Amino acid sequence: MASNSDPLIGLAAGRLTGPLVRALGLPRPRVLRREAGPYGSDELRGRQLVLTAMPGGHAGEAARSLLQALGARLLMETDLAADASARVDIAVLDATGCRELASLAQLRSFFAPLLRRLAPCAKLLLLAPCPLEAARVSPEAAAAAQGIDGFVRSLAKELGRSHAATVNALQVPVAAASALLGPLRFFCSARSAYVSGRILRLDAGQALYASPELPSVPGRLRERLAVVTGAARGLGAATAARLAEEGARVLCIDVPSAEPHLRELARRIQGDALALDISSAAAPAALCDWLRQHPGLAVDVLVHNAGITRDRSLFKMSEAEWKQVMAVNLQAILAIDAALDQADLLAPGAREICLSSISGIAGNAGQTNYATSKSALIGYVAARSAVLASRGATVNAVAPGFIETDMTRQVPWLIREAGRRLNALSQGGQPRDVAEAVAFLALPESGAVRGQTLRVCGQALMGA
Ligand code: NAD
Numbered sequence: 001m002a003s004n005s006d007p008l009i010g011l012a013a014g015r016l017t018g019p020l021v022r023a024l025g026l027p028r029p030r031v032l033r034r035e036a037g038p039y040g041s042d043e044l045r046g047r048q049l050v051l052t053a054m055p056g057g058h059a060g061e062a063a064r065s066l067l068q069a070l071g072a073r074l075l076m077e078t079d080l081a082a083d084a085s086a087r088v089d090i091a092v093l094d095a096t097g098c099r100e101l102a103s104l105a106q107l108r109s110f111f112a113p114l115l116r117r118l119a120p121c122a123k124l125l126l127l128a129p130c131p132l133e134a135a136r137v138s139p140e141a142a143a144a145a146q147g148i149d150g151f152v153r154s155l156a157k158e159l160g161r162s163h164a165a166t167v168n169a170l171q172v173p174v175a176a177a178s179a180l181l182g183p184l185r186f187f188c189s190a191r192s193a194y195v196s197g198r199i200l201r202l203d204a205g206q207a208l209y210a211s212p213e214l215p216s217v218p219g220r221l222r223e224r225l226a227v228v229t230g231a232a233r234g235l236g237a238a239t240a241a242r243l244a245e246e247g248a249r250v251l252c253i254d255v256p257s258a259e260p261h262l263r264e265l266a267r268r269i270q271g272d273a274l275a276l277d278i279s280s281a282a283a284p285a286a287l288c289d290w291l292r293q294h295p296g297l298a299v300d301v302l303v304h305n306a307g308i309t310r311d312r313s314l315f316k317m318s319e320a321e322w323k324q325v326m327a328v329n330l331q332a333i334l335a336i337d338a339a340l341d342q343a344d345l346l347a348p349g350a351r352e353i354c355l356s357s358i359s360g361i362a363g364n365a366g367q368t369n370y371a372t373s374k375s376a377l378i379g380y381v382a383a384r385s386a387v388l389a390s391r392g393a394t395v396n397a398v399a400p401g402f403i404e405t406d407m408t409r410q411v412p413w414l415i416r417e418a419g420r421r422l423n424a425l426s427q428g429g430q431p432r433d434v435a436e437a438v439a440f441l442a443l444p445e446s447g448a449v450r451g452q453t454l455r456v457c458g459q460a461l462m463g464a
Helices: 007-013 017-023 060-069 077-082 101-117 131-137 139-163 174-179 181-188 204-209 234-245 256-268 283-292 319-342 368-389 413-421 431-442
Strands: 048-053 088-094 118-128 166-171 199-201 225-229 249-254 272-275 299-304 346-355 394-400 453-456
Touching: 007 017, 048 060, 060 088, 060 181, 088 101, 101 118, 101 139, 118 139, 118 181, 131 139, 139 166, 139 199, 166 181, 174 181, 174 204, 181 431, 225 234, 234 249, 234 256, 234 299, 234 431, 249 256, 256 272, 272 283, 283 319, 299 319, 299 431, 319 346, 319 368, 346 368, 346 431, 368 394, 394 431, 431 453
Parallel strands: 048 088, 088 118, 118 166, 166 199, 225 249, 225 299, 249 272, 299 346, 346 394, 394 453
Antiparallel strands: none
């Protein structure tokens, strides 16, 4: 249902209607390439890769061997010269050796000649220096490292509209070069179709928890329990289904009034349903009770997805509207986490993901309550990350932009159109785009990503 809710994508792609869309000067969003099903061991089979390393880089070799092991075909300069029609699906620059201002010129000299060769929906990735390590080298090295941010964000804006391509960067400390698998696979595959202009930091200390081995069979979450709140519909339903595809047993939670949808979803993905208002005082204990009734189960993946809006300008906002949003979007999460911690029901190496929002980053008129709650989550995951580290567990936030769901279908047309178009890809995301980001953070091999907020927003201009 949601996938067809933006009529402009179909019109822009149509043979007869496409020229009309162009003549009218309307945005021409492209159909994004997306992947279905669980991660495969040959996730990048047939994709043409160009990869270069700046001198002194420490991540290029690991990236090259991982991407080739995932099935990408490495093109050499001679291949490109010999075949003018060869198209590049993935371009990776190891810029971890970028320590001098002069090195920044290589950003242009590597990417510029490739731009005419890019396949639609190409994936461009920079492996960037860790800012802390760069600052220890010299102020010039820190400047060079920071310069990469501006390059990534600008090129992402240029290529989003023209190629539906994404451009992202991973900051890779020296000790994290062996922890690249999860992030590299996500950003170089169609799983990150709606993630662009992002700079994600890898944590040096987490190489221990990140498996460098490639999964040999699909289903990275087999024999693991995932709990997803707000699972009856929208992003929660998509996330529960996506985690089940990776083999997880999923406990789907939603309010009692949504129980029929919840049960239907649980049946479809062979999971479990628990009707529970997470903002009720009894909810944390009820979840712990459910877990205790299933001996041997602890939470391996916890997705705090349930969320509500009660939009109104602050002037008119009632105390009840403020409190309801805080109770569901924020207090319930902290209460559930505290109960699971106390009962020791979070498995070692667990992955926790909180659904924030770009409203929590940029702010939004009429959403002081909602933005406060979503912003608070960003602070929460950053601090809780240190608490979970000793257990090899991680916590991150995902901040969706405009995603085509029941929640956004209720938004007035003009505001909805603005939300859809004011991003580098000129379209809203799909629930599966958010589900992919959650799945990425939920996998064992993403342990080097911690305490961060990953925006899934097509590089929305809001808060960019
Ligand atoms: P949605 O309204 O379609 O679904 C939310 C689900 O949460 C519903 O099934 C609802 O019944 C459930 N829920 C609400 N209160 C609950 C409670 N007290 N206990 C248990 N379940 C409860 O929303 P969505 O669009 O799928 O959004 C999911 C999450 O993503 C939310 O946290 C939302 O704030 C966030 N988000 C969504 C968007 C978007 O564009 N859709 C953008 C940014 C952030």
